[in-house]
Amino acid sequence: MIKTLMRRPTTGLHGAITVPGDKSISHRGLILGAISTGTTRLTHFLTAADCLSTLNALHALGVPIQRDGTTVTVTGQGLHGLRAANQPLDMGNAGTATRLMTGLLAGQNFDATLVGDASLSQRPMARVQQPLATMGAQIDLTAGHLPMQIHGRALHATHVEMQVASAQVKSSLILAALQADGPSTIVEKLPTRDHTERLLRAFGGDLTTAADGHTITVQPQPHLTGQNITVPGDVSSAAFFLTAASIVPGSQITLKDVGLNPTRTGIIDVLQRMGGHLDIRPTDQPGEPLGDITVSAAQLHSIKLTAADIPAVIDELPLVALLAATADGVSEISGAEELRVKETDRIATIVTELRKLGVQITEKPDGFIIDGRPTWRVTDAQFDSHGDHRIGMMMAIAALRLTTPTTLADAGAINISYPSFFDDLTHLTTETEATHA
Ligand SMILES: O=C(O)C1=C[C@@H](OP(=O)(O)O)[C@@H](O)[C@H](O)C1
Numbered sequence: 362m363i364k365t366l367m368r369r370p371t372t373g374l375h376g377a378i379t380v381p382g383d384k385s386i387s388h389r390g391l392i393l394g395a396i397s398t399g400t401t402r403l404t405h406f407l408t409a410a411d412c413l414s415t416l417n418a419l420h421a422l423g424v425p426i427q428r429d430g431t432t433v434t435v436t437g438q439g440l441h442g443l444r445a446a447n448q449p450l451d452m453g454n455a456g457t458a459t460r461l462m463t464g465l466l467a468g469q470n471f472d473a474t475l476v477g478d479a480s481l482s483q484r485p486m487a488r489v490q491q492p493l494a495t496m497g498a499q500i501d502l503t504a505g506h507l508p509m510q511i512h513g514r515a516l517h518a519t520h521v522e523m524q525v526a527s528a529q530v531k532s533s534l535i536l537a538a539l540q541a542d543g544p545s546t547i548v549e550k551l552p553t554r555d556h557t558e559r560l561l562r563a564f565g566g567d568l569t570t571a572a573d574g575h576t577i578t579v580q581p582q583p584h585l586t587g588q589n590i591t592v593p594g595d596v597s598s599a600a601f602f603l604t605a606a607s608i609v610p611g612s613q614i615t616l617k618d619v620g621l622n623p624t625r626t627g628i629i630d631v632l633q634r635m636g637g638h639l640d641i642r643p644t645d646q647p648g649e650p651l652g653d654i655t656v657s658a659a660q661l662h663s664i665k666l667t668a669a670d671i672p673a674v675i676d677e678l679p680l681v682a683l684l685a686a687t688a689d690g691v692s693e694i695s696g697a698e699e700l701r702v703k704e705t706d707r708i709a710t711i712v713t714e715l716r717k718l719g720v721q722i723t724e725k726p727d728g729f730i731i732d733g734r735p736t737w738r739v740t741d742a743q744f745d746s747h748g749d750h751r752i753g754m755m756m757a758i759a760a761l762r763l764t765t766p767t768t769l770a771d772a773g774a775i776n777i778s779y780p781s782f783f784d785d786l787t788h789l790t791t792e793t794e795a796t797h798a
């Protein structure tokens with residue numbers, strides 16, 4: 362689908378929205394609900410294609426799941442209550458779903474086959490197969506990729522030193538370790554998003570993170586109990602509008618009930634370091650941290666990010682590139698080679714698309730260098746998502762700086778994580794400054 366993009370709104374973006382539920386927490390809530398006893402109710406669940414891949418896979422494994430709008434009810438089957446599916450599990454475009462389900466299925470007493478779309482079928486799966494093999498897991502890949510055959514079996518406890526900073530790999534190992542014959546330890550290269558750890562504790566699991574923040578010990582065979590969970594707004598979705606309001610002159614918007622887990626809020630830190638105007642009001646309540654954010658337009662300054670900064674901002678790096686493209690000075694992003702194995706090679710797709718705006722960007726093996734400018738000279742008005750939701754949304758936000766018409770090819774990819782993205786954008790661009798004065 363080719364979509365005509367919205368141009369610069371004359372008075373900027375105004376108004377307030379609640380962004381859809383967090384993708385990472387929605388996946389995990391379904392999985393932990395499935396292996397608990399009793400009922401789990403997820404409200405403000407993300408009903409986007411990626412999370413529906415997890416929902417459909419669990420359903421095919423014998424888990425009753427009801428969906429009513431954004432409320433999902435999961436009837437837990439216990440840790441050993443899943444049953445073999447009678448067809449391959451189609452994980453669609455979802456890397457998180459695939460890696461987490463692999464860890465879960467490795468310890469079940471049946472076999473499973475996982476397949477995915479063309480993008481997912483190019484993404485590396487040895488990163489879970491190899492550490493899971495230290496527990497005795499038997500997983501056959503196709504040249505390191507999907508299709509994958511998982512031969513479920515009893516697992517042993519392990520001690521794993523992770524080779525990549527990846528919450529997906531960590532969570533896969535945690536889900537396998539729950540089914541092992543003793544306590545397992547997982548050592549992270551760098552701390553990554555900790556939603557699995559937080560949720561597992563809420564469901565009654567026994568898991569500790571050492572004071573160094575890197576070492577996790579998982580006690581096996583927990584008795585998990587179903588929970589009622591309100592999923593916070595996805596900060597990775599909010600990030601598109603945090604960026605838009607920062608770079609479109611005259612803007613001031615509020616994003617309500619956004620997840621503020623510190624392992625995810627790198628984009629807020631980046632914006633603050635670049636001179637962005639943000640007011641963050643945390644809400645006092647149990648569970649994942651959340652709050653409201655008001656953001657207004659600002660003249661931004663360049664930034665440097667290195668490997669230790671990356672995990673908390675990994676999915677927002679296309680937006681960091683866009684912010685840097687409008688900022689004063691030269692920005693440099695390093696240590697972000699993981700971007701090359703996302704839905705697309707995001708270093709390559711960021712460079713290709715931003716060059717269409719006339720942005721001065723240099724590609725590096727592990728990131729990029731951008732020389733920012735207050736105005737761009739568009740050389741190609743036909744943007745392309747390359748089938749990658751975050752690249753498509755980043756270019757739709759870039760178009761808001763332009764007065765010339767532009768289009769986005771393969772705009773349907775945005776449904777992977779944010780089906781109501783254009784509705785929310787329309788809402789924020791049709792609310793005038795006067796209505797909110
Ligand atoms: O665990 C998760 O929910 C996710 C972890 C990240 O991937 P990696 O852990 O592989 O970096 C992120 O890019 C993805 O969108 C969601």
Ligand SMILES: C=C(OP(=O)(O)O)C(=O)O
Binds near residue numbers: 457703
């Ligand atoms: C990388 C992403 O997701 P996944 O790895 O789950 O496909 C993303 O949403 O940006």
